Amino acid sequence: MKGISLISLFSVALVLNTFLMRPAALGQEYVSVAMVLSVVLVGTYLVARGRATRTIYSSGRKDILFVICLVIAYWFYELPLGMAQSGDDILLAKDLISSIVVAVCYAIFLVEEKANEAFFRIFTTLIALLGWSSIVTLILSSIVGLDHLFLFPIKVKGYEQTAITGDGMTTGGIYFPFSMLYSVYTSGQLQLNRYSNFFREAGIYQAVSIFCFAYELCTRRSKIMAVGLIAGALSTLSTLGLVLLPLTAGLVYITRRKVNILRVAALGFFAVVAVVALLFTPAVGLADKLDSHGTSVTDRSDAISRGIASSWTAPLGTGLFSERKAGDSICLLAAITAIGLPGFVIQLALLSGLRPGSRFVNPKVIACFPLFVTAVFSQPIAGSGMTYVLVMVSVPTALRRQRSEPTSAPIRGNHIDGPAIAIR
Incomplete structure (x- = not known):
């Protein structure tokens, strides 16, 4: 029986470590632990590999170097701005150090092609298993009741005051087999359980799930994982x-096939389905949500309006951790x-998946699309450690995987991807 490889072993450890970073549920409290573990795990990996060859593709090296440069540029601007505007210097320093250390450590590991593939394969599998856990919890709770499935709670910083609901269910409660409850959504007589599955909010979990869904479809792996x-x-x-x-x-x-009229029409169909779902889905569509949970919509729209207005009145910003109103x-x-x-603009460039020399629409851009939209319009995931990863x-x-054996000129699609570098 073939043993687990060194790359897979450390990929598992590094995937689990991301759940100690923001925007994971434990990230608010344990980001320092995640930072230290990032250094220890990547350092140990490099020592364990010794002089073994690491194959690094030119495009991957440029891609990750671009990400690191953007992270550094972001802090090169935000640090002096925050200090000049009398922001919280301690929080600034913590966020700066953790962001840079985490980004650099994971970059060192993920720049290697096989390590990148192993890491995201394992990450995607874990997120898919949490999705399957939600299915099991939903089915069993309809039979025996949710309270009978309760295992234990975890503390989610910022949600302590809403930890216990009237029915005894907990925000941050873990239910069999391993589903984490976010809240109970009520619309009229209807009550539905929302799951955040180890992310701070359900709206963050959906973005990561769809990111992994896109990755799964692009790599053509498992329908079970996709479900x-x-x-x-x-x-x-x-x-x-x-x-x-x-x-x-x-x-x-669309991107997996040659573009033609039928496929453009298919994309239009998907867009129509999305709009209809947004407006008219019972309970959680905008039409019903404005009636039952109107403040969740208006509060966000008010904060967005203030942000857009500030781009004219104070385009340089007031500095990190200097919120004037809730929701900023x-x-x-x-x-x-x-x-x-x-x-x-720097965060937009990071989240978009667009990289110098790449096509405007490519599999990476599609995978990053749900993260990009969620960060811009809905959730505070920009600038978080896990997001940088x-x-x-x-x-x-699939074509690239078939041709990605170490060669002097790896092929990606129909064009040359640049030489591979073998590091010993």
Whole structure:
């Protein structure tokens, strides 16, 4: 029986470590632990490999170097801005150090092609299994009741005051087999459980699930995993997820085939489905949500309006951790108030998946699409450690995997990807 490889072993450890970073549920409290473990794990990996050859493709090296340069440029702007505007210097220093250390350590590991593929294969599998867990919890709870499935709670910083609901269910409660409850969504007589599955909010979990779904489709791996990822996105009951799921599936469908009239029409169909879902899905569509949970929509739109307005009144920003009103960092558009237009543009470049020399629409851009949209309009995931790791993804197509044996000129699609570098 073949033993587990060194790359797979450390990929598992590094995947688990990302759940100690923001925007994971434990990230608010354990980001320092994640930073230390990043150094220890990557350092140990390099020592364990010794002088073994690491094959690094030119495109992957440029991609990850671009990400690191953007992270450094972001902090080169935000650090002096925050200090000049009397922001919280301690929080600034912690965020700076953890962001740079995590990004650099994971970059050192993920720059290797096989390590990148192993890491995101394992990460995607874990997110899919959490989605399948939500299915099991949903089915069993309809039979025996959710309370009978309760295992234990975990503390989610910032949600302590809403930890216990009237029915005894907990925000951050873990239910058999391994599903994490976010909240109970009530619309009229209807009550639905929302799952965040070890992310701070359900709206964040849907973005990561759909990111992994796109990666799964582009790499053409497992339908079982794809179903789990779809289930995970739907179990969040996220209104934005209802839009991103069909749109992302449509974009993957188009990019995997030659463009023609029928396929453009198919993308239009996916877009129509997304809009209809956004507006009219019972309970979680905008039409019903404005009636039952109108403040969740209006609060976000107000924060976005303030952010857009500040791009004219204070385009340089007021500095990180200098929120004037609640919700000023609820999403990237709202965060313009604090980070300014330069910080906003840098984060857009990071999240978009666009890299120098790449096509405008490519598998990496499609995979990053749900993260990009969620960060811009819905959730505060920009600038988080896990987000920096996710945008380092390399999306190998089935064709590339067949041809990616170490050669002097690896082929990606129909064009030369540049020479591989063998590091000893």
